[in-house]
Structures are given as structure tokens and as C-alpha cells.
Amino acid sequence: MLDEKQISTESEIKEAITFDENFEDVSSLVENLEKFTPEELEGIPKIVLEVVPLTDDPSLPAFTFRYWVLATVFTVLGAFIGQMTWFRTSSAPFSMFFVQITSYWIGGLMAKVLPTSTFKVFGKEFSLNPGPFNTKEHVLIVVAVSSVAGAGSFAEIVISVKDLFYNEPMHPAAGVFLMLCSNLMGFSFAGFA
Incomplete structure (x- = not known):
């Protein structure tokens, strides 16, 4: 061998x-x-x-309605579970294997159920169901979810410590913007790498 x-x-x-x-x-x-x-x-x-195929099929659609729906649902679900279990001693992990398997099944179901008719949005044709659920959509869903879901926001520690130990609660809008800015800064540094 x-x-x-x-x-x-x-x-x-x-x-x-x-x-x-x-x-x-x-x-x-x-x-x-x-x-x-x-x-x-x-x-x-x-x-x-x-x-793994060594060549690319450029005719396969990637950023489809199915991608946006499934990536959004799984990202929100994973971020919610990760953040809500942040302070617990027994956390509930959001497994990427769960996302891979479930998004594949739901994507295939959406390919069978969604209508194939096209309509125009901002002068461009758009379809809810451009064809069978493909590998590009599946990979993009898993990548989008794995980059956000389950990890929680580390800036949340600053907000919690300020409230719990210093008795200085932060305004909710300031907390949201702090977490948003720290996460976007992290993604921008990841883009440089």
C-alpha cells in the first residue's frame, strides 16, 4: 500500500x-x-x-434564498444557545455536526417544497428554488454558522463584570454596540490573516 x-x-x-x-x-x-x-x-x-471534486462548477448557485434562510436560522439559534449557556456550569454545546446534518436535510426539503417560479427584485431575476440543493450552499451554511454560533461574544464579559462587580450597569444600546464592534473588529483581523 x-x-x-x-x-x-x-x-x-x-x-x-x-x-x-x-x-x-x-x-x-x-x-x-x-x-x-x-x-x-x-x-x-x-x-x-x-x-472532493478538483474542479468547480460555476453554474451551481451559492447565495440562494435557501442559504440565507438556513444560515440565518442556524446562526441565530447557535448564538442564542451559546450566549444563554455562557455562565452555566453545564453548557449546551451547539455542534457543527448537528448543523451539517440538519441543514442538509432541511435544504433538500426546501428544494422539493419551494416554488420554482422566478420574480424580479431590483431589476434582477430571483427564484426561491433555483434547483437542487447543492454542495456550495451546504458548505456556505456550515461556514457561516461555525464562524458565529456557539462561541458567544467575549465583550459580554466586560458588560457582566461592570454590572456584577462594580455596580455600574451599562445601557443596553451601548452593550449591543460594544459587542458588535468587538466582533466586527475580530472578523476584520481574521480577514487580514
């Missing part, structure tokens, strides 16, 4: 790649692999080559 990290020649790559019999479209994966040089495929684990 070859170690996928040691692969260097094209013949070794083809020898290392064995596809599962249940995989439907093996021919397209082999064609996609032939477009890349062995140097480009070097270091990619075998399981990734079998599961």
Missing part, C-alpha cells in the same frame, strides 16, 4: 487511487485528475481525491 504523502509519479497516483464501487461518476474524476500534474496532486490524501 502506498503512502499518499510519498506519491511523486503519475503512475503512482493512478495506482494509489482506487474508487469505491458505490461512487457513481468515476470517469469524470479520472478525467479531472488527468488535467493536473503529479506535482499539483502531491500531498493530497487519497480520501480527498476520492471525495
